[in-house]
Amino acid sequence: MTHWFHRNPLKATAPVPFNYYGMVTGPAASKICSDLRSSRARLLELFTDLNCNPQMMKNAADSYFSLLQGFINSLDESTQESKLRYIQNFKWTDTLQGQVPSAQQDAVFELISMGFNVALWYTKYASRLAGKENITEDEAKEVHRSLKIAAGIFKHLKDSHIPKLITPAEKGRDLEARLVEAYIIQCQAEAQEVTIARAIELKHAPGLIAALAYETANFYQKADHALSSLEPAYSAKWRKYLHLKMCFYTAYAYCYHGQTLLASDKCGEAIRSLQEAEKFYAKAEALCKEYGETKGPGPTAKPSGHLFFRKLGNLVKNTLEKCQRENGFIYFQKVPTEAPQLELKANYGLVEPVPFEFPPTSVHWTPETLAAFDLTQRPKDDSAKPKPEEVVKPVKEPDIKPQKDTGCYIS
Numbered sequence: 001m002t003h004w005f006h007r008n009p010l011k012a013t014a015p016v017p018f019n020y021y022g023m024v025t026g027p028a029a030s031k032i033c034s035d036l037r038s039s040r041a042r043l044l045e046l047f048t049d050l051n052c053n054p055q056m057m058k059n060a061a062d063s064y065f066s067l068l069q070g071f072i073n074s075l076d077e078s079t080q081e082s083k084l085r086y087i088q089n090f091k092w093t094d095t096l097q098g099q100v101p102s103a104q105q106d107a108v109f110e111l112i113s114m115g116f117n118v119a120l121w122y123t124k125y126a127s128r129l130a131g132k133e134n135i136t137e138d139e140a141k142e143v144h145r146s147l148k149i150a151a152g153i154f155k156h157l158k159d160s161h162i163p164k165l166i167t168p169a170e171k172g173r174d175l176e177a178r179l180v181e182a183y184i185i186q187c188q189a190e191a192q193e194v195t196i197a198r199a200i201e202l203k204h205a206p207g208l209i210a211a212l213a214y215e216t217a218n219f220y221q222k223a224d225h226a227l228s229s230l231e232p233a234y235s236a237k238w239r240k241y242l243h244l245k246m247c248f249y250t251a252y253a254y255c256y257h258g259q260t261l262l263a264s265d266k267c268g269e270a271i272r273s274l275q276e277a278e279k280f281y282a283k284a285e286a287l288c289k290e291y292g293e294t295k296g297p298g299p300t301a302k303p304s305g306h307l308f309f310r311k312l313g314n315l316v317k318n319t320l321e322k323c324q325r326e327n328g329f330i331y332f333q334k335v336p337t338e339a340p341q342l343e344l345k346a347n348y349g350l351v352e353p354v355p356f357e358f359p360p361t362s363v364h365w366t367p368e369t370l371a372a373f374d375l376t377q378r379p380k381d382d383s384a385k386p387k388p389e390e391v392v393k394p395v396k397e398p399d400i401k402p403q404k405d406t407g408c409y410i411s
Contacts, residue, residue, distance in 0.1 A: 003130040003143075003197070005190055006241035008297045010047055010124075010395040011117050011174065014091035014101065016040060016110075022379070023087075026372030032067065032364060039064040043114065047121050050398050054125065054146060061118050062359045068114075069358065070365035071107035082107070084373060093392050094174045095120070096234040096297050101392045102175075104167055111358065112161050116174055119153035122146045123187060124397075130194070144194040144351075151187035151353035154180055172230050182226040182238075184353065189219035189245065191351040196252070206259035211344035213252035220246035237296030244287035248312065251280035253342055255316050258323065261340070267326050268333030269340055274320035276339040281316050 018033040018040075043060045046052045071088070074080040085108065091101040092113040102109075126146040129139050158180040162169070169175035196212050224242035227235045258273035 003190075003193055005123070005127045005130065006238060006291075006298050007124055007127055008095040008120070008238065010120055010397060011095060011113060012093040012099070012101075012392045012395045013044070013113070014392050016088065016090060018088070020087065020373065020378075022377040023374050024372065025374050025377075026368075028364070028366070028369040029372035032070065032369055035364070036064070036067050039067060040114075043118075047117060048395060048397055050128075052121075052125075054122070054142075054149070057118065057121055057125075061114075064114065065111065066359040066362040067364070068107060068111055069361035070370065072111060073361055075361065075365060075367055075370060083370070083375060087373075087375070087378065091392055092174075093394070094172075096174075096179075096230075096238070097172060098234075099392055099394055102170070102173055104165070106166060108161060108164050109167075112157050112165070112175060115153055115157050115161070115358070119150040119157075119183070119187075122150035122153070123190075126150070126190070140194055140198065144191050145354070147187045147191035147194070148351060148354045149356070151184050151191070151351075152356040154184045154187065155353045156356040156358075158184070172234065178226045178230070182223045182242075185219050185223040185226065186242065188351045188353065189216050189223065192216040192219065193249075195351065196249075206256040206263070207344075210253045210256035210260060210342075212350075213249045213256060214342050214344040215350060217246050217249035217253060220249065234296060237291065237294045237298045240287055240291040240294050241298070244284050244291055247280045247284035247287060250342075251277045251284060251316060252312060253277075253344065254280060254339070255312070255319060257340065257342060257344070258319060262323055262326065266333070267323055267330070268335045270323045271320065271335045272338075273340050274316060274323055275335075277316045278320060281313055285313075 016037070018036045020033065024030050024033060039060070043064045046057055046060050071082055071084040074082055086105050088107065088110075089103055089105045090107075090110040090113065091103040092109075093099055093101045123146070126143045129135065129146075130143045132139065135143075157175075158177065162175050162177070162180065165175070173179070192212060193216060196209060196216065199209050199212060220242050224239055224246065227239050227242070232239075254273045254277035258270040258277065261267075261270035261273055
């Protein structure tokens with residue numbers, strides 16, 4: 001499969017000690033704070049651990065999130081929030097906007113931001129697997145599932161938690177609706193790439209492959225549209241990726257649609273469809289070059305040298321030559337001036353996000369534990385605004401060396 005995916009950097013965060021001197025009045029509350037501190041540190045470590053797998057990530061995330069829920073939800077399952085929701089300031093950078101963090105004194109902001117990083121981890125895990133030379137069937141399934149899980153997490157954050165923030169996300173920040181939507185759609189599109197690779201490998205009907213490729217191209221176009229009003233300084237590289245993948249899968253759609261037309265003895269139309277595939281492939285090739293030259297967050301890559309890219313170029317060329325030979329010997333049909341309309345609908349293989357829910361509040365949170373946090377002892381100046389110019393250290397992500405046939409590395 002050896003697919004290549006663009007990845008924005010992980011979000012970085014300032015340390016959170018969970019020390020509430022004077023406010024914590026009992027051992028159970030002290031233990032909760034200690035567990036929050038260690039489980040947060042463990043989760044942050046795993047984001048950059050190349051040995052981490054989805055089960056390890058799920059266990060670590062569930063451990064932290066179940067403890068954090070006590071800072072968000074009341075224990076009696078009423079709609080009332082926890083009295084601890086606003087006692088801690090959290091700082092997180094954004095995937096596109098460098099090291100100046102967003103900060104909110106709100107545990108919901110922490111839940112969303114950390115959840116966002118968990119979703120990003122699943123996309124990066126999928127990317128590492130998909131970039132391997134000899135990917136197994138089980139690994140391909142893992143790529144597919146990881147991308148659907150990531151889409152489900154992003155969707156859950158967007159639908160259920162981001163609306164609860166007291167301070168709405170600023171324009172171009174990760175928690176703004178347009179950005180989250182772009183991440184959701186990109187995950188679905190990339191998961192469908194795996195479906196297409198599988199359909200090609202199993203020699204499914206060209207009509208199904210064409211329809212899946214067309215739907216995937218539309219996904220990439222929708223993701224690009226979601227970013228269209230953002231500042232080019234930080235969105236240009238990501239948008240180049242989305243645009244080139246849109247052109248690439250449109251070329252796939254026209255290529256396989258041409259095969260369907262040829263099988264129906266519509267050789268002239270098949271040639272025209274393949275000519276259109278050639279045109280979109282050339283556009284994708286030009287965008288690959290532009291992508292490599294565009295500054296911005298994301299990996300350094302040469303997608304046009306990648307095996308999955310070169311294979312399509314050869315397929316389009318060979319299929320067009322075959323159609324032209326057939327037309328010269330058998331059909332003698334006129335080639336239309338207008339490209340055929342792609343009105344293709346896939347009935348199988350379309351990707352939906354895996355539904356996601358945060359774990360319930362940890363059993364260690366009891367009314368007695370909560371009562372041991374005495375907010376009357378809270379320091380008077382702890383709500384002071386952080387300095388906006390404060391820099392949070394970026395996450396040092398491991399370099400993934402290029403596979404010998406890919407011509408790129410995946411961050």
